[in-house]
Amino acid sequence: xxxRFYALLIGLGIYVTAFASVQSAQAAxxxxxxxxxxxxxxxxxxxxxxxxxxxxxIHTIESDATKVxxxxxxxxxxxxxxxxxxxxxxLTPLLGSYAGEYQEALRQTxxxxxRRRLQVKTDHIVVEKWGHMRNLQGRxxxxxxxxxxxxxxxxx
Amino acid sequence: xxxSNKLILLAIFTLMTGCGSGSSGDSGGxxxxxxxxxxxxxxxxxxxxxxxxxxxxxxxxxxxxxxxxCQTISDILLDTGSSGxxxxxxxxxxxxxxxVVGTGLIAECTQYGDGSSEWGPIQTASVxxxxxxxxxxxxxxxxxxxxxxxxxxxxADQNPAAAGYNGILGIGVFNQDCGLACANSAANGMYYxxxxxxxxxxxxxxxxxxxxxxxxxxxxxxxxxxxxxxVPPGGSxxxxxxxxxxxxxxxxxxxxxxxxxxxNQFGEIATILNGISYSSIIDSGSNGLxxxxxxxxxxxxxxxxxxDWFCPSSTTTLSASNMGxxxxxxxxxxxxxxxxxxxxxxxxxxxxxxxxxSTGQLDWGLxxxxxxxxxxxxxxxxxxxxxxxxxxx
Numbered sequence: 001x002x003x004r005f006y007a008l009l010i011g012l013g014i015y016v017t018a019f020a021s022v023q024s025a026q027a028a029x030x031x032x033x034x035x036x037x038x039x040x041x042x043x044x045x046x047x048x049x050x051x052x053x054x055x056x057x058i059h060t061i062e063s064d065a066t067k068v069x070x071x072x073x074x075x076x077x078x079x080x081x082x083x084x085x086x087x088x089x090x091l092t093p094l095l096g097s098y099a100g101e102y103q104e105a106l107r108q109t110x111x112x113x114x115r116r117r118l119q120v121k122t123d124h125i126v127v128e129k130w131g132h133m134r135n136l137q138g139r140x141x142x143x144x145x146x147x148x149x150x151x152x153x154x155x156x
Numbered sequence: 157x158x159x160s161n162k163l164i165l166l167a168i169f170t171l172m173t174g175c176g177s178g179s180s181g182d183s184g185g186x187x188x189x190x191x192x193x194x195x196x197x198x199x200x201x202x203x204x205x206x207x208x209x210x211x212x213x214x215x216x217x218x219x220x221x222x223x224x225x226c227q228t229i230s231d232i233l234l235d236t237g238s239s240g241x242x243x244x245x246x247x248x249x250x251x252x253x254x255x256v257v258g259t260g261l262i263a264e265c266t267q268y269g270d271g272s273s274e275w276g277p278i279q280t281a282s283v284x285x286x287x288x289x290x291x292x293x294x295x296x297x298x299x300x301x302x303x304x305x306x307x308x309x310x311x312a313d314q315n316p317a318a319a320g321y322n323g324i325l326g327i328g329v330f331n332q333d334c335g336l337a338c339a340n341s342a343a344n345g346m347y348y349x350x351x352x353x354x355x356x357x358x359x360x361x362x363x364x365x366x367x368x369x370x371x372x373x374x375x376x377x378x379x380x381x382x383x384x385x386x387v388p389p390g391g392s393x394x395x396x397x398x399x400x401x402x403x404x405x406x407x408x409x410x411x412x413x414x415x416x417x418x419x420n421q422f423g424e425i426a427t428i429l430n431g432i433s434y435s436s437i438i439d440s441g442s443n444g445l446x447x448x449x450x451x452x453x454x455x456x457x458x459x460x461x462x463x464d465w466f467c468p469s470s471t472t473t474l475s476a477s478n479m480g481x482x483x484x485x486x487x488x489x490x491x492x493x494x495x496x497x498x499x500x501x502x503x504x505x506x507x508x509x510x511x512x513x514s515t516g517q518l519d520w521g522l523x524x525x526x527x528x529x530x531x532x533x534x535x536x537x538x539x540x541x542x543x544x545x546x547x548x549x
Contacts, residue, residue, distance in 0.1 A: 134423065
Protein backbone atom coordinates (compact mmCIF):
# COMPACT_ATOMS: atom_id res chain seq x y z
CA UNK A 1 0.00 0.00 0.00
CA UNK A 2 2.71 2.45 1.05
CA UNK A 3 5.04 1.28 -1.68
CA ARG A 4 2.32 1.89 -4.17
CA PHE A 5 1.77 5.37 -2.86
CA TYR A 6 5.44 6.28 -3.18
CA ALA A 7 5.57 4.79 -6.64
CA LEU A 8 2.60 6.95 -7.46
CA LEU A 9 4.31 10.05 -6.13
CA ILE A 10 7.34 9.30 -8.30
CA GLY A 11 5.03 8.77 -11.24
CA LEU A 12 3.31 12.02 -10.40
CA GLY A 13 6.65 13.84 -10.37
CA ILE A 14 7.40 12.64 -13.86
CA TYR A 15 3.91 13.51 -15.01
CA VAL A 16 4.08 17.03 -13.64
CA THR A 17 7.50 17.62 -15.18
CA ALA A 18 6.41 16.31 -18.54
CA PHE A 19 3.13 18.17 -18.76
CA ALA A 20 3.61 21.20 -16.58
CA SER A 21 3.02 23.55 -19.48
CA VAL A 22 -0.39 22.07 -20.36
CA GLN A 23 -2.14 23.54 -17.37
CA SER A 24 -5.75 22.73 -18.19
CA ALA A 25 -4.87 19.06 -18.74
CA GLN A 26 -3.63 18.58 -15.18
CA ALA A 27 -5.41 15.80 -13.42
CA ALA A 28 -6.78 14.76 -10.11
CA UNK A 29 -7.31 11.08 -9.34
CA UNK A 30 -4.20 9.67 -7.68
CA UNK A 31 -2.59 13.07 -7.56
CA UNK A 32 -2.12 15.75 -4.97
CA UNK A 33 -4.93 18.01 -3.86
CA UNK A 34 -3.19 20.86 -5.71
CA UNK A 35 -4.56 19.44 -8.95
CA UNK A 36 -8.03 20.58 -7.89
CA UNK A 37 -7.24 24.07 -9.06
CA UNK A 38 -6.46 22.82 -12.54
CA UNK A 39 -9.58 20.63 -12.54
CA UNK A 40 -11.56 23.70 -11.68
CA UNK A 41 -10.02 25.51 -14.64
CA UNK A 42 -10.66 22.67 -17.06
CA UNK A 43 -14.27 22.35 -15.90
CA UNK A 44 -14.86 26.14 -15.99
CA UNK A 45 -16.19 25.69 -12.51
CA UNK A 46 -16.38 27.44 -9.21
CA UNK A 47 -14.67 25.79 -6.29
CA UNK A 48 -17.18 25.36 -3.52
CA UNK A 49 -17.39 23.82 -0.13
CA UNK A 50 -14.72 21.75 1.53
CA UNK A 51 -15.98 19.21 4.03
CA UNK A 52 -13.97 17.02 6.35
CA UNK A 53 -15.36 13.60 7.17
CA UNK A 54 -13.94 10.47 8.71
CA UNK A 55 -10.41 11.82 8.29
CA UNK A 56 -10.69 12.65 4.60
CA UNK A 57 -11.71 15.85 2.85
CA ILE A 58 -14.24 16.47 0.09
CA HIS A 59 -13.69 19.38 -2.27
CA THR A 60 -16.69 20.36 -4.35
CA ILE A 61 -16.20 21.90 -7.78
CA GLU A 62 -19.44 23.20 -9.22
CA SER A 63 -20.27 24.33 -12.76
CA ASP A 64 -23.65 24.96 -14.36
CA ALA A 65 -23.39 21.54 -16.00
CA THR A 66 -22.04 19.29 -13.26
CA LYS A 67 -21.10 19.17 -9.61
CA VAL A 68 -17.85 17.26 -9.02
CA UNK A 69 -16.69 16.07 -5.61
CA UNK A 70 -13.06 15.12 -5.07
CA UNK A 71 -12.19 12.87 -2.12
CA UNK A 72 -8.80 13.64 -0.61
CA UNK A 73 -7.00 11.32 1.80
CA UNK A 74 -5.22 12.59 4.95
CA UNK A 75 -1.93 12.46 3.04
CA UNK A 76 -3.28 14.80 0.41
CA UNK A 77 -3.97 12.40 -2.46
CA UNK A 78 -7.23 12.33 -4.43
CA UNK A 79 -8.54 8.76 -4.04
CA UNK A 80 -12.01 9.21 -5.49
CA UNK A 81 -14.21 11.47 -7.59
CA UNK A 82 -18.00 11.59 -7.79
CA UNK A 83 -20.30 13.74 -9.89
CA UNK A 84 -23.91 14.53 -10.68
CA UNK A 85 -25.52 16.97 -13.06
CA UNK A 86 -26.82 17.58 -16.55
CA UNK A 87 -23.87 15.74 -18.07
CA UNK A 88 -21.14 13.28 -17.25
CA UNK A 89 -18.04 15.52 -17.16
CA UNK A 90 -15.07 14.98 -19.47
CA LEU A 91 -13.16 12.43 -17.41
CA THR A 92 -9.77 12.95 -19.06
CA PRO A 93 -8.61 15.82 -16.81
CA LEU A 94 -10.25 14.24 -13.76
CA LEU A 95 -8.60 10.83 -14.20
CA GLY A 96 -5.20 12.32 -14.98
CA SER A 97 -2.54 9.65 -15.41
CA TYR A 98 -5.25 6.97 -15.34
CA ALA A 99 -7.12 8.43 -18.30
CA GLY A 100 -5.24 6.33 -20.83
CA GLU A 101 -5.97 2.99 -19.20
CA TYR A 102 -9.60 4.05 -18.70
CA GLN A 103 -10.01 4.90 -22.39
CA GLU A 104 -8.45 1.58 -23.35
CA ALA A 105 -10.71 -0.40 -20.99
CA LEU A 106 -13.73 1.58 -22.19
CA ARG A 107 -12.95 0.65 -25.80
CA GLN A 108 -12.97 -3.01 -24.77
CA THR A 109 -16.27 -2.73 -22.88
CA UNK A 110 -19.07 -3.92 -25.16
CA UNK A 111 -22.03 -1.59 -25.62
CA UNK A 112 -25.05 -2.90 -23.71
CA UNK A 113 -28.17 -1.20 -25.01
CA UNK A 114 -31.10 -0.86 -22.63
CA ARG A 115 -28.87 -0.11 -19.68
CA ARG A 116 -28.64 3.12 -17.68
CA ARG A 117 -25.30 2.26 -16.15
CA LEU A 118 -21.74 1.43 -16.93
CA GLN A 119 -18.87 -0.02 -14.94
CA VAL A 120 -15.33 0.02 -16.30
CA LYS A 121 -12.49 -1.59 -14.32
CA THR A 122 -8.84 -1.12 -15.14
CA ASP A 123 -5.79 -2.45 -13.28
CA HIS A 124 -5.87 0.59 -11.02
CA ILE A 125 -9.23 2.30 -11.07
CA VAL A 126 -12.98 1.69 -11.23
CA VAL A 127 -15.26 4.09 -13.14
CA GLU A 128 -19.03 3.87 -12.76
CA LYS A 129 -21.72 5.90 -14.50
CA TRP A 130 -25.48 5.82 -13.96
CA GLY A 131 -28.58 8.00 -13.91
CA HIS A 132 -30.88 9.51 -16.48
CA MET A 133 -31.60 12.74 -18.31
CA ARG A 134 -31.25 15.77 -15.96
CA ASN A 135 -29.54 13.68 -13.28
CA LEU A 136 -26.48 11.89 -14.64
CA GLN A 137 -24.18 10.55 -11.97
CA GLY A 138 -21.01 8.63 -11.53
CA ARG A 139 -17.82 8.04 -9.61
CA UNK A 140 -14.25 6.98 -10.16
CA UNK A 141 -11.85 5.66 -7.56
CA UNK A 142 -8.50 4.00 -7.14
CA UNK A 143 -9.11 1.07 -4.75
CA UNK A 144 -5.46 0.97 -3.65
CA UNK A 145 -5.57 4.62 -2.61
CA UNK A 146 -8.68 4.46 -0.44
CA UNK A 147 -7.62 5.25 3.14
CA UNK A 148 -8.02 2.48 5.73
CA UNK A 149 -11.48 2.50 7.32
CA UNK A 150 -13.14 4.31 4.42
CA UNK A 151 -15.86 2.46 2.51
CA UNK A 152 -16.30 2.71 -1.25
CA UNK A 153 -19.95 3.59 -0.51
CA UNK A 154 -18.77 6.91 0.90
CA UNK A 155 -17.70 8.02 -2.60
CA UNK A 156 -21.05 9.25 -3.86
CA UNK B 157 -76.10 -2.21 -42.28
CA UNK B 158 -75.03 -4.36 -39.42
CA UNK B 159 -74.19 -7.28 -41.61
CA SER B 160 -72.09 -5.15 -43.93
CA ASN B 161 -70.09 -3.98 -40.90
CA LYS B 162 -69.60 -7.59 -40.02
CA LEU B 163 -68.41 -8.28 -43.53
CA ILE B 164 -65.84 -5.50 -43.30
CA LEU B 165 -64.65 -6.77 -39.93
CA LEU B 166 -64.46 -10.25 -41.37
CA ALA B 167 -62.45 -8.94 -44.32
CA ILE B 168 -60.06 -7.14 -41.97
CA PHE B 169 -59.76 -10.23 -39.82
CA THR B 170 -59.01 -12.33 -42.90
CA LEU B 171 -56.33 -9.87 -43.97
CA MET B 172 -54.84 -9.97 -40.51
CA THR B 173 -54.70 -13.70 -40.25
CA GLY B 174 -53.46 -13.80 -43.82
CA CYS B 175 -50.30 -12.08 -42.62
CA GLY B 176 -49.71 -15.31 -40.81
CA SER B 177 -47.22 -14.41 -38.12
CA GLY B 178 -47.83 -16.51 -35.06
CA SER B 179 -47.89 -14.20 -32.07
CA SER B 180 -51.42 -13.74 -30.78
CA GLY B 181 -51.85 -9.98 -30.73
CA ASP B 182 -49.43 -9.20 -33.52
CA SER B 183 -51.76 -7.15 -35.63
CA GLY B 184 -54.66 -6.89 -33.24
CA GLY B 185 -53.60 -3.49 -31.91
CA UNK B 186 -53.29 -1.78 -35.26
CA UNK B 187 -56.94 -2.06 -36.30
CA UNK B 188 -59.14 -0.64 -33.58
CA UNK B 189 -56.91 2.09 -32.17
CA UNK B 190 -58.48 5.38 -31.19
CA UNK B 191 -56.95 8.63 -32.42
CA UNK B 192 -55.00 9.06 -29.21
CA UNK B 193 -53.37 5.63 -29.33
CA UNK B 194 -50.19 4.17 -30.79
CA UNK B 195 -49.24 0.52 -31.03
CA UNK B 196 -46.27 -0.62 -28.99
CA UNK B 197 -44.46 -3.84 -29.66
CA UNK B 198 -41.88 -5.09 -27.20
CA UNK B 199 -39.52 -6.73 -29.65
CA UNK B 200 -41.97 -7.79 -32.39
CA UNK B 201 -42.94 -6.07 -35.61
CA UNK B 202 -42.21 -2.41 -34.76
CA UNK B 203 -38.65 -3.25 -33.64
CA UNK B 204 -35.79 -4.04 -35.99
CA UNK B 205 -34.67 -7.65 -36.20
CA UNK B 206 -32.02 -8.69 -33.67
CA UNK B 207 -33.31 -6.14 -31.17
CA UNK B 208 -31.99 -6.47 -27.65
CA UNK B 209 -34.38 -7.99 -25.10
CA UNK B 210 -37.22 -6.04 -23.48
CA UNK B 211 -37.10 -3.27 -26.07
CA UNK B 212 -40.39 -1.31 -26.49
CA UNK B 213 -40.83 0.12 -29.98
CA UNK B 214 -43.28 2.49 -31.64
CA UNK B 215 -43.48 4.13 -35.03
CA UNK B 216 -43.69 7.90 -35.48
CA UNK B 217 -44.60 9.97 -38.53
CA UNK B 218 -42.46 13.03 -39.23
CA UNK B 219 -43.11 15.56 -41.97
CA UNK B 220 -41.31 18.56 -43.39
CA UNK B 221 -43.10 21.46 -41.65
CA UNK B 222 -45.78 23.03 -43.84
CA UNK B 223 -45.69 20.28 -46.46
CA UNK B 224 -47.19 16.86 -47.06
CA UNK B 225 -43.72 15.30 -47.29
CA CYS B 226 -44.03 12.71 -44.55
CA GLN B 227 -42.30 9.57 -43.45
CA THR B 228 -43.27 6.91 -40.93
CA ILE B 229 -40.29 5.54 -39.04
CA SER B 230 -40.41 2.42 -36.87
CA ASP B 231 -37.86 0.96 -34.48
CA ILE B 232 -38.24 4.06 -32.33
CA LEU B 233 -37.52 3.27 -28.68
CA LEU B 234 -40.37 4.28 -26.39
CA ASP B 235 -38.54 5.91 -23.49
CA THR B 236 -40.26 7.28 -20.41
CA GLY B 237 -36.83 8.01 -18.90
CA SER B 238 -36.13 10.93 -21.24
CA SER B 239 -37.99 13.75 -22.96
CA GLY B 240 -37.76 14.62 -26.63
CA UNK B 241 -37.82 12.90 -30.01
CA UNK B 242 -34.44 11.92 -31.50
CA UNK B 243 -34.05 10.29 -34.88
CA UNK B 244 -30.88 9.15 -36.59
CA UNK B 245 -30.06 11.07 -39.74
CA UNK B 246 -29.65 7.74 -41.56
CA UNK B 247 -33.31 6.89 -40.88
CA UNK B 248 -34.66 10.28 -42.02
CA UNK B 249 -35.47 11.11 -45.61
CA UNK B 250 -37.61 14.24 -45.26
CA UNK B 251 -35.88 17.61 -44.76
CA UNK B 252 -36.55 19.42 -41.49
CA UNK B 253 -36.12 23.04 -40.40
CA UNK B 254 -32.96 23.95 -38.48
CA UNK B 255 -33.53 25.73 -35.15
CA VAL B 256 -31.17 28.66 -34.51
CA VAL B 257 -29.97 30.81 -31.64
CA GLY B 258 -28.92 34.16 -33.08
CA THR B 259 -27.06 33.14 -36.24
CA GLY B 260 -25.85 29.85 -34.79
CA LEU B 261 -27.31 26.43 -35.52
CA ILE B 262 -28.45 24.72 -32.34
CA ALA B 263 -26.94 21.31 -31.67
CA GLU B 264 -27.13 19.05 -28.66
CA CYS B 265 -24.96 16.52 -26.90
CA THR B 266 -27.41 14.13 -25.23
CA GLN B 267 -25.82 11.82 -22.69
CA TYR B 268 -27.29 8.74 -21.03
CA GLY B 269 -26.68 6.91 -17.80
CA ASP B 270 -24.56 4.25 -19.49
CA GLY B 271 -22.13 6.86 -20.78
CA SER B 272 -23.39 6.62 -24.35
CA SER B 273 -24.27 9.85 -26.13
CA GLU B 274 -25.97 11.28 -29.17
CA TRP B 275 -24.84 14.39 -31.02
CA GLY B 276 -26.61 16.37 -33.70
CA PRO B 277 -28.62 19.46 -34.64
CA ILE B 278 -32.02 20.49 -33.29
CA GLN B 279 -34.53 20.77 -36.14
CA THR B 280 -38.26 21.36 -36.21
CA ALA B 281 -40.41 18.54 -37.56
CA SER B 282 -44.12 18.23 -37.97
CA VAL B 283 -44.75 15.16 -35.83
CA UNK B 284 -47.81 12.91 -35.90
CA UNK B 285 -48.41 10.58 -32.96
CA UNK B 286 -51.12 8.00 -33.67
CA UNK B 287 -53.98 9.88 -35.27
CA UNK B 288 -53.48 13.06 -33.29
CA UNK B 289 -53.20 16.38 -35.13
CA UNK B 290 -49.65 17.12 -36.33
CA UNK B 291 -47.58 19.24 -33.94
CA UNK B 292 -44.48 21.33 -34.69
CA UNK B 293 -41.72 19.92 -32.50
CA UNK B 294 -38.00 20.68 -32.20
CA UNK B 295 -36.35 17.25 -32.35
CA UNK B 296 -32.74 16.11 -32.34
CA UNK B 297 -31.43 14.77 -35.64
CA UNK B 298 -28.73 12.39 -34.46
CA UNK B 299 -25.67 12.97 -36.61
CA UNK B 300 -22.21 12.31 -35.17
CA UNK B 301 -20.65 14.07 -38.19
CA UNK B 302 -22.43 17.40 -37.61
CA UNK B 303 -19.94 20.30 -37.22
CA UNK B 304 -17.51 19.38 -34.43
CA UNK B 305 -18.87 17.52 -31.43
CA UNK B 306 -17.72 18.61 -27.97
CA UNK B 307 -15.37 16.30 -26.09
CA UNK B 308 -18.28 14.85 -24.08
CA UNK B 309 -19.84 13.63 -27.34
CA UNK B 310 -16.69 12.40 -29.07
CA UNK B 311 -17.85 8.79 -28.75
CA ALA B 312 -21.43 9.62 -29.77
CA ASP B 313 -23.41 6.88 -31.51
CA GLN B 314 -22.64 6.85 -35.24
CA ASN B 315 -25.69 5.04 -36.57
CA PRO B 316 -28.82 3.07 -35.64
CA ALA B 317 -26.90 -0.21 -35.50
CA ALA B 318 -24.53 1.19 -32.88
CA ALA B 319 -27.35 2.55 -30.74
CA GLY B 320 -29.79 -0.34 -31.22
CA TYR B 321 -32.68 1.76 -32.62
CA ASN B 322 -33.60 4.28 -35.30
CA GLY B 323 -34.50 6.86 -32.71
CA ILE B 324 -35.96 7.55 -29.27
CA LEU B 325 -39.40 8.89 -28.44
CA GLY B 326 -38.84 10.44 -25.03
CA ILE B 327 -42.21 10.85 -23.31
CA GLY B 328 -40.92 11.38 -19.76
CA VAL B 329 -42.32 13.64 -17.08
CA PHE B 330 -40.72 16.85 -18.41
CA ASN B 331 -41.71 19.20 -21.23
CA GLN B 332 -38.14 19.62 -22.49
CA ASP B 333 -35.05 17.47 -22.24
CA CYS B 334 -33.11 20.05 -20.26
CA GLY B 335 -35.41 22.82 -19.12
CA LEU B 336 -34.55 26.08 -17.38
CA ALA B 337 -30.97 25.09 -16.60
CA CYS B 338 -30.19 25.25 -20.33
CA ALA B 339 -32.19 28.44 -20.87
CA ASN B 340 -30.30 30.26 -18.12
CA SER B 341 -26.69 29.25 -18.76
CA ALA B 342 -24.48 28.86 -21.83
CA ALA B 343 -22.26 26.46 -19.88
CA ASN B 344 -25.00 23.85 -19.51
CA GLY B 345 -22.98 21.14 -21.26
CA MET B 346 -25.95 19.98 -23.36
CA TYR B 347 -26.72 22.74 -25.87
CA TYR B 348 -24.36 24.30 -28.40
CA UNK B 349 -24.47 26.99 -31.05
CA UNK B 350 -22.58 26.04 -34.22
CA UNK B 351 -21.16 28.19 -37.01
CA UNK B 352 -19.34 26.31 -39.70
CA UNK B 353 -17.55 23.47 -37.97
CA UNK B 354 -17.15 25.17 -34.62
CA UNK B 355 -19.62 24.91 -31.75
CA UNK B 356 -19.73 26.76 -28.44
CA UNK B 357 -21.96 26.28 -25.42
CA UNK B 358 -25.23 28.21 -25.70
CA UNK B 359 -28.20 29.16 -23.57
CA UNK B 360 -31.28 27.96 -25.47
CA UNK B 361 -34.86 29.09 -24.85
CA UNK B 362 -37.26 26.40 -23.62
CA UNK B 363 -39.21 26.54 -26.89
CA UNK B 364 -36.05 25.80 -28.91
CA UNK B 365 -35.02 22.78 -26.84
CA UNK B 366 -35.96 19.24 -27.83
CA UNK B 367 -39.57 18.92 -26.68
CA UNK B 368 -41.66 16.08 -25.33
CA UNK B 369 -44.06 15.79 -28.30
CA UNK B 370 -46.93 14.70 -26.03
CA UNK B 371 -46.85 18.01 -24.14
CA UNK B 372 -47.45 19.90 -27.41
CA UNK B 373 -50.62 18.01 -28.41
CA UNK B 374 -53.72 20.19 -28.53
CA UNK B 375 -55.82 18.12 -26.08
CA UNK B 376 -54.12 14.97 -24.86
CA UNK B 377 -51.07 16.80 -23.59
CA UNK B 378 -50.95 16.16 -19.84
CA UNK B 379 -49.21 12.79 -20.06
CA UNK B 380 -49.52 9.29 -21.41
CA UNK B 381 -50.31 5.73 -20.38
CA UNK B 382 -48.09 2.79 -21.29
CA UNK B 383 -50.23 -0.35 -21.41
CA UNK B 384 -48.43 -3.66 -21.75
CA UNK B 385 -49.73 -7.18 -21.04
CA UNK B 386 -48.03 -9.58 -18.69
CA VAL B 387 -45.85 -12.40 -19.94
CA PRO B 388 -45.61 -16.00 -18.66
CA PRO B 389 -42.75 -16.87 -16.24
CA GLY B 390 -40.52 -18.12 -19.06
CA GLY B 391 -41.07 -14.99 -21.15
CA SER B 392 -42.54 -14.36 -24.61
CA UNK B 393 -41.04 -13.93 -28.09
CA UNK B 394 -42.74 -10.51 -28.33
CA UNK B 395 -45.80 -8.69 -27.01
CA UNK B 396 -48.10 -5.93 -28.21
CA UNK B 397 -49.40 -3.06 -26.18
CA UNK B 398 -50.74 0.45 -26.48
CA UNK B 399 -49.46 3.94 -25.79
CA UNK B 400 -52.48 6.06 -24.85
CA UNK B 401 -52.01 9.84 -25.07
CA UNK B 402 -53.57 12.04 -22.41
CA UNK B 403 -54.70 11.19 -18.88
CA UNK B 404 -58.41 11.67 -18.23
CA UNK B 405 -58.79 13.73 -21.38
CA UNK B 406 -60.89 11.18 -23.31
CA UNK B 407 -63.20 8.35 -22.40
CA UNK B 408 -60.39 5.89 -23.16
CA UNK B 409 -57.78 7.27 -20.77
CA UNK B 410 -59.60 7.80 -17.47
CA UNK B 411 -57.58 6.44 -14.52
CA UNK B 412 -59.32 4.02 -12.22
CA UNK B 413 -57.75 2.47 -9.15
CA UNK B 414 -54.47 4.22 -9.94
CA UNK B 415 -52.15 5.94 -7.45
CA UNK B 416 -50.10 8.94 -8.56
CA UNK B 417 -46.60 9.36 -7.12
CA UNK B 418 -45.28 12.93 -7.38
CA UNK B 419 -41.62 13.11 -8.38
CA ASN B 420 -38.78 15.34 -7.27
CA GLN B 421 -37.11 17.92 -9.56
CA PHE B 422 -35.30 15.09 -11.41
CA GLY B 423 -38.39 13.01 -12.17
CA GLU B 424 -37.54 10.55 -9.40
CA ILE B 425 -39.62 8.94 -6.68
CA ALA B 426 -38.29 7.02 -3.67
CA THR B 427 -38.19 3.25 -3.30
CA ILE B 428 -37.52 1.44 -0.06
CA LEU B 429 -35.91 -1.95 -0.59
CA ASN B 430 -34.48 -4.04 2.24
CA GLY B 431 -34.91 -1.08 4.61
CA ILE B 432 -32.83 1.29 2.47
CA SER B 433 -34.31 4.25 0.60
CA TYR B 434 -33.21 4.79 -3.00
CA SER B 435 -34.19 7.39 -5.56
CA SER B 436 -35.86 5.61 -8.45
CA ILE B 437 -37.40 6.06 -11.87
CA ILE B 438 -39.94 4.00 -13.80
CA ASP B 439 -38.13 3.80 -17.09
CA SER B 440 -39.44 1.96 -20.14
CA GLY B 441 -36.07 2.54 -21.82
CA SER B 442 -34.22 0.33 -19.34
CA ASN B 443 -34.50 -3.34 -20.16
CA GLY B 444 -34.36 -4.81 -16.66
CA LEU B 445 -34.95 -4.14 -12.96
CA UNK B 446 -31.71 -2.67 -11.64
CA UNK B 447 -31.08 -2.33 -7.90
CA UNK B 448 -28.71 -3.07 -5.08
CA UNK B 449 -29.46 -6.68 -4.06
CA UNK B 450 -30.35 -7.34 -0.40
CA UNK B 451 -27.54 -9.90 -0.45
CA UNK B 452 -25.23 -11.17 -3.17
CA UNK B 453 -25.79 -14.75 -2.04
CA UNK B 454 -29.52 -14.31 -2.62
CA UNK B 455 -29.01 -12.61 -5.98
CA UNK B 456 -25.55 -13.41 -7.33
CA UNK B 457 -24.37 -11.89 -10.60
CA UNK B 458 -24.24 -14.16 -13.63
CA UNK B 459 -20.83 -15.31 -14.84
CA UNK B 460 -19.07 -13.03 -17.33
CA UNK B 461 -19.98 -11.72 -19.90
CA UNK B 462 -23.48 -11.36 -18.36
CA UNK B 463 -22.30 -10.27 -14.94
CA ASP B 464 -24.51 -7.19 -15.00
CA TRP B 465 -27.51 -9.54 -14.69
CA PHE B 466 -28.62 -11.64 -11.72
CA CYS B 467 -28.41 -15.43 -11.84
CA PRO B 468 -30.08 -16.74 -8.66
CA SER B 469 -30.32 -20.51 -8.29
CA SER B 470 -34.12 -20.20 -8.27
CA THR B 471 -36.59 -17.42 -8.99
CA THR B 472 -36.57 -15.04 -6.04
CA THR B 473 -39.45 -12.86 -4.87
CA LEU B 474 -38.71 -9.45 -3.37
CA SER B 475 -40.84 -6.70 -1.94
CA ALA B 476 -40.37 -2.94 -2.10
CA SER B 477 -42.30 0.25 -1.33
CA ASN B 478 -42.61 3.15 -3.71
CA MET B 479 -43.16 6.62 -2.27
CA GLY B 480 -43.94 9.93 -3.86
CA UNK B 481 -41.21 12.53 -3.48
CA UNK B 482 -43.29 14.37 -0.91
CA UNK B 483 -43.70 11.12 1.01
CA UNK B 484 -47.47 11.33 0.99
CA UNK B 485 -48.20 8.35 -1.28
CA UNK B 486 -46.90 4.92 -0.55
CA UNK B 487 -47.48 1.56 -2.18
CA UNK B 488 -46.00 -1.89 -1.60
CA UNK B 489 -45.23 -4.13 -4.55
CA UNK B 490 -43.57 -7.47 -5.02
CA UNK B 491 -41.44 -8.52 -7.97
CA UNK B 492 -39.43 -11.51 -9.05
CA UNK B 493 -35.92 -12.08 -10.30
CA UNK B 494 -35.14 -15.26 -12.22
CA UNK B 495 -31.93 -16.72 -13.53
CA UNK B 496 -30.98 -14.59 -16.53
CA UNK B 497 -28.89 -17.24 -18.25
CA UNK B 498 -31.65 -19.85 -17.92
CA UNK B 499 -34.27 -17.41 -19.23
CA UNK B 500 -32.34 -16.28 -22.30
CA UNK B 501 -31.49 -19.85 -23.27
CA UNK B 502 -35.00 -19.93 -24.78
CA UNK B 503 -35.93 -18.12 -27.97
CA UNK B 504 -37.94 -15.57 -25.98
CA UNK B 505 -37.10 -11.84 -25.86
CA UNK B 506 -39.54 -10.37 -23.33
CA UNK B 507 -39.05 -11.23 -19.66
CA UNK B 508 -40.73 -9.94 -16.50
CA UNK B 509 -38.16 -11.25 -14.07
CA UNK B 510 -34.74 -10.09 -15.28
CA UNK B 511 -32.63 -7.71 -13.26
CA UNK B 512 -29.13 -6.73 -12.38
CA UNK B 513 -27.00 -5.09 -9.72
CA SER B 514 -26.67 -1.36 -9.50
CA THR B 515 -25.34 1.25 -7.14
CA GLY B 516 -26.90 4.56 -6.32
CA GLN B 517 -30.25 4.48 -8.00
CA LEU B 518 -33.06 1.97 -8.40
CA ASP B 519 -34.31 1.55 -11.93
CA TRP B 520 -37.78 0.09 -12.50
CA GLY B 521 -37.22 -0.81 -16.13
CA LEU B 522 -39.45 -2.42 -18.71
CA UNK B 523 -40.31 -5.54 -16.64
CA UNK B 524 -42.16 -3.22 -14.24
CA UNK B 525 -44.50 -2.26 -17.10
CA UNK B 526 -45.53 -5.82 -17.95
CA UNK B 527 -49.07 -6.44 -16.75
CA UNK B 528 -49.49 -2.82 -15.62
CA UNK B 529 -50.80 0.44 -16.97
CA UNK B 530 -48.17 3.03 -16.11
CA UNK B 531 -49.14 6.72 -16.14
CA UNK B 532 -46.55 9.37 -16.98
CA UNK B 533 -47.75 12.78 -15.74
CA UNK B 534 -46.05 15.75 -17.39
CA UNK B 535 -44.78 18.69 -15.34
CA UNK B 536 -47.04 21.70 -14.99
CA UNK B 537 -50.12 19.75 -16.00
CA UNK B 538 -52.67 17.95 -13.93
CA UNK B 539 -55.13 15.10 -13.89
CA UNK B 540 -57.13 13.28 -11.25
CA UNK B 541 -53.79 11.64 -10.27
CA UNK B 542 -52.30 14.97 -9.20
CA UNK B 543 -50.07 17.66 -10.65
CA UNK B 544 -47.18 16.64 -12.87
CA UNK B 545 -44.46 15.60 -12.72
CA UNK B 546 -45.70 12.25 -11.39
CA UNK B 547 -45.68 8.54 -12.07
CA UNK B 548 -48.87 6.53 -11.61
CA UNK B 549 -49.81 2.87 -11.70
